Structure formats: C-alpha cells, structure tokens
Amino acid sequence: MVDGHQTFVIVGGGLAGAKAAETLRQEGFTGRVILVGDERDHPYERPPLSKGYLLGKDERDSVFVHEPSWYAQADVELHLGQSVVAVDRAARTVRLSDGTVLGYDKLLLATGAEPRRLDIPGTSLAGVHHLRRLAHAERLRQVLASLGRDNGQLVIAGAGWIGLEVAAAARSYGAEVTVIEPEPTPLHQAIGPELGQFFADLHTEHGVRFHFGARLTEITGQDGMVLGVRTDDGDEHPAHDVLAAIGAAPRTALAEAAGLTLADRAHGGGIAVDASLRTSDPDIYAAGDVAAAEHPGIGARLRVEHWANALNGGPAAARAMLGQEVAYDRVPYFFSDQYDLGMEYSGWAPAGSYDQVVVRGDAGKREFIAFWLKEGRVLAGMNVNVWDVTAPIQQLIRSGGAVDADALADPSVPLDSLSGQG
Known part of the structure; x- marks a missing residue:
C-alpha cells in the first residue's frame, strides 16, 4: 500500500531517474520524491552527446529531460552534485557524500554506466578523452573543432556505436581520424560481420582510416601532450588526441556493497532484477544501463545500454514501486546517426x-x-x-x-x- 507519508529515493540523475520521478507524479504518488545525482547539471539525455550536440547542431539546453523549474513544480527534491556512498538495507536509509542520511520506503538505483578505461601507458597525457557526460561532450566538441581547423589527428580506440558516431562528427569538422579496433569489422559483437562491413565501407568513403585486428598498447607524448599511439602489432599512428571508446561498465559498486545480487559479468554484469525491475531486495529496484533484467519475450537476462531502455525502464520501475503489476518486455531499441x-x-x-x-x-x-x-x-x-x-x-x-x-x-x-x- 502506497500512501502520502512514504518516501521514494531515486539514485541517478540521468534519463531513467528523471522519467521515474515524472511517472511517480503522473501516477498520483503524493509522498516525497528525492532524486540524487552526482553531476551538478539537471538530468539530461545522452544520445545528443555523440550526435547533435557534439556536431554543434543542438544547443546545450536541448539535452535536458525537463526544464529546471519542473522539479520544484512537481515537488521533486534534488540533491545534485552529490553521490550516494552507502545503502543501509536494514534501516532503509542512504548516506550521501556530504553526510546527509535519507530514509526511504522504496529505492530506485539508476546509477548508469561509466566508460571503460584504457589500461596502458600514456592515459594521463592531456588529450586523452572519454565520452559519457555532458562535460566530456563540451570538451570534445572544442577539441574536434580545433583538430578540424589544424588538420589534426584523432585516434579512436574502439569501433562501437560511440566510436563511429564520434568518427563521423570528427570528419564533419575536418579532423583526420584513425580507428583502432581488435575485431575484424566495426560493431562486430553488436551486429556481426555482415553489417559491420557495411559500416566500415561507409566510414572509409568519408575518409576514416581503420586499423582492425589490433589494440592500443601505448599512448606516446611529449611535455604532457599526446603525440601518437602504438598498437600490439607494432604499428604507430600519429595523434593529437585520443578517444577511448571501448565500452561502458555498469556502476554496480553501491549495489554490490549493499549485498544485492549482481548479474554474471560474462553476460554484461549489472544489477540483477526480475521482469518488474525489482532487485533481490523487495524494496529496491533498478533501471537503465545498470539493470540486468529478465526479459519475458527474449527469455534471457539482458542489460541494455541504450536511450529507449532508460526512457521506458524508469517509468516501468516507478509503476512497480507503486505496487502495479509490471512486466518489462519492451523490444530493445536504439538509433544512430552517422553522416x-x-x-x-x-x-x-x-x-x-x-x-x-x-x-x-x-x-x-x-x-x-x-x-x-x-x-x-x-x-x-x-x-x-x-x-x-x-x-x-x-x-x-x-x-x-x-x-x-x-x-x-x-x-x-x-x-x-x-x-x-x-
């Protein structure tokens, strides 16, 4: 039974968390809704970071899920620039990085994912980038514009969706682009070699150079700046900047420390949830990139790192938190724009x-x-x-x-x- 005296806490300031908060209010929940996000920006959508915003076509304000005033109007309490450092399941409390302790009746973990890091020499050099957050995209947009003006060289480690979208954006600015990928085609694990070759041809026609079957072993530099990269087959490539686009890891540390069941890492990891997005604790749910859900239609546990999963998973978790019958069985969906x-x-x-x-x-x-x-x-x-x-x-x-x-x-x-x- 849900009543107006209850408190629902949402951990994660991305699309899944913001849409969960919106859905709670739309469904008539009158209790406290508290959203904790570790970025200072209001919740925003991530696809523009490698698409329209990175290309300079979209304004910064266009990425936000709601107008900033919406949260006060909807009576959603925000703790921005704060992270949750501990969950006490017995006491049903969370502790924030500033020491604040918040009680909860239901808790939603929408902590997302973080870029995987290159474990090679040279990653501390200026000019090594990741793309996950709005601040990353702001910096990278400036870098691509500068590379374009100076015919500069960008090396991208990884030919997944992010790597290819950034490659397309970089070419639109006029930068020289080399993509290093250990598989024989782009997107090899995601869509297989047949369509992977299609994307290789697309990018090659636009001037992208691919180096398949190789991994970065070192980023070389001088005076703290990137000069080039070396690969495990002995090749060297000049570079002014390097983007690590080798995937993302679900942010499960908080759930793991709280003793929640995690999915097998060999199958993408994440927080294990049932079809209603409930974790092994009946008062805690998970949604978005971090959730590995039993999919009724596919008959397997899936962790999906795409916009539509956050867009739809947050509301599904919110309804389940309210006691509604939920079977999250949406067909996974995503989109990409390249050239x-x-x-x-x-x-x-x-x-x-x-x-x-x-x-x-x-x-x-x-x-x-x-x-x-x-x-x-x-x-x-x-x-x-x-x-x-x-x-x-x-x-x-x-x-x-x-x-x-x-x-x-x-x-x-x-x-x-x-x-x-x-």
Missing part, C-alpha cells in the same frame, strides 16, 4: 546468436532493412534510411514465428503481412 545515414535497430542478435542475415532493399544505395534470423525466426531488424517501419519490425520479433526469408527480402511484400506466421 547522411540514419538507422534504427530493434531486437537482440549479438554475434553468434543468429544463422542468417536477410536484406530487404538496396544496401548499395543505403536504403534497406536488415534482419537477423535464427531458424527462420526474426531476432532483430535494422532499418537504414527507411522510416516508419519500427512497429512491424518489432511485431515480427514479438511473434516468435518463422517467416519466409524470400518474402522477408521482397520489398513488395508488406512487413505486417508476415507477422505471426508459424
């Missing part, structure tokens, strides 16, 4: 999970939909410069039935006519 290419990806088909890739449309013209299949069932779909097809793609995934690959590849066959075939 004149826009894409949306729905589903879950990491390398090794599928046995066929079907393409509908013209990949040469970069207007197509790719489908990843397993025994005829659609696991995932990615539409590239083709729009308003997310709903039928997700329905194909949800249906779980086998589809005819030839019909799937035929643009004259409506996608919604294929859904649910046995």
Whole structure:
C-alpha cells in the first residue's frame, strides 16, 4: 500500500531517474520524491552527446529531460552534485557524500554506466578523452573543432556505436581520424560481420582510416601532450588526441556493497532484477544501463545500454514501486546517426546468436532493412534510411514465428503481412 507519508529515493540523475520521478507524479504518488545525482547539471539525455550536440547542431539546453523549474513544480527534491556512498538495507536509509542520511520506503538505483578505461601507458597525457557526460561532450566538441581547423589527428580506440558516431562528427569538422579496433569489422559483437562491413565501407568513403585486428598498447607524448599511439602489432599512428571508446561498465559498486545480487559479468554484469525491475531486495529496484533484467519475450537476462531502455525502464520501475503489476518486455531499441545515414535497430542478435542475415532493399544505395534470423525466426531488424517501419519490425520479433526469408527480402511484400506466421 502506497500512501502520502512514504518516501521514494531515486539514485541517478540521468534519463531513467528523471522519467521515474515524472511517472511517480503522473501516477498520483503524493509522498516525497528525492532524486540524487552526482553531476551538478539537471538530468539530461545522452544520445545528443555523440550526435547533435557534439556536431554543434543542438544547443546545450536541448539535452535536458525537463526544464529546471519542473522539479520544484512537481515537488521533486534534488540533491545534485552529490553521490550516494552507502545503502543501509536494514534501516532503509542512504548516506550521501556530504553526510546527509535519507530514509526511504522504496529505492530506485539508476546509477548508469561509466566508460571503460584504457589500461596502458600514456592515459594521463592531456588529450586523452572519454565520452559519457555532458562535460566530456563540451570538451570534445572544442577539441574536434580545433583538430578540424589544424588538420589534426584523432585516434579512436574502439569501433562501437560511440566510436563511429564520434568518427563521423570528427570528419564533419575536418579532423583526420584513425580507428583502432581488435575485431575484424566495426560493431562486430553488436551486429556481426555482415553489417559491420557495411559500416566500415561507409566510414572509409568519408575518409576514416581503420586499423582492425589490433589494440592500443601505448599512448606516446611529449611535455604532457599526446603525440601518437602504438598498437600490439607494432604499428604507430600519429595523434593529437585520443578517444577511448571501448565500452561502458555498469556502476554496480553501491549495489554490490549493499549485498544485492549482481548479474554474471560474462553476460554484461549489472544489477540483477526480475521482469518488474525489482532487485533481490523487495524494496529496491533498478533501471537503465545498470539493470540486468529478465526479459519475458527474449527469455534471457539482458542489460541494455541504450536511450529507449532508460526512457521506458524508469517509468516501468516507478509503476512497480507503486505496487502495479509490471512486466518489462519492451523490444530493445536504439538509433544512430552517422553522416547522411540514419538507422534504427530493434531486437537482440549479438554475434553468434543468429544463422542468417536477410536484406530487404538496396544496401548499395543505403536504403534497406536488415534482419537477423535464427531458424527462420526474426531476432532483430535494422532499418537504414527507411522510416516508419519500427512497429512491424518489432511485431515480427514479438511473434516468435518463422517467416519466409524470400518474402522477408521482397520489398513488395508488406512487413505486417508476415507477422505471426508459424
């Protein structure tokens, strides 16, 4: 039973936490809502940090989830620039970095993820960057503009989504870009080699140089500044700046110290939650990048580091905290913009999970939909410069039935006519 005397504490000042607070008020919760964020900025969305804001197309204010005045209007108490350093589950309290102790009836952990660090010599040099926070994007935007003016060299470690989006942004400024990636194609683990090669070709046409099958072993410098990088196959590349884009790790230290169950690190780690986003403690929930949830539709535990998961997971956790029946079963979704290419990806088909890739449309013209299949069932779909097809793609995934690959590849066959075939 939820009443107006209860206090709900949200740890994490990102999209998931902000949308959870909004949902609590929308659902009529009249108790205290306290949001704790370790950045001084109000909660903001992260996709613009590697897209519109980094490119200089979007203003800084456009990234925020709500207007700053919204929090007072919604009676959401903010503790910005503060981190939660301890959770006392027995006392149902959290302790902040300034010593403040807050009691809670329900607690939501939306602590997100943090960039993985390069464990090599030279990472303390000026000119080594990560991209996760608004301050990172502000700095990197200035760096890319400067590199563009001076024909400077940017080396990116990692050809994942962040690495590729920054590569596209850097080229738009005129910077020279080299991407170092240990796998044989970009996005190799995320979407497999077939479509990974498509993205390699896209970036190569725009002047990006790739060095596949290699890892950085050292960042070299002089007088505290970056001069270049070395790789494990003996190559050297000049560099004025280096971006580490080798993935993100869920911020689970707080949950681990509190004794909450964590997911297997081999499967992405994170805080283990059920389909209602409840942790091993019935009064504590987790959402967003840090949550590894049992997905009813996919039948596996997933930790998804994408915008839509934070957008939808925060509200789902809020409703569960209010005692509503929740089964968080949304099809994973994300999007990316690179040069004149826009894409949306729905589903879950990491390398090794599928046995066929079907393409509908013209990949040469970069207007197509790719489908990843397993025994005829659609696991995932990615539409590239083709729009308003997310709903039928997700329905194909949800249906779980086998589809005819030839019909799937035929643009004259409506996608919604294929859904649910046995």
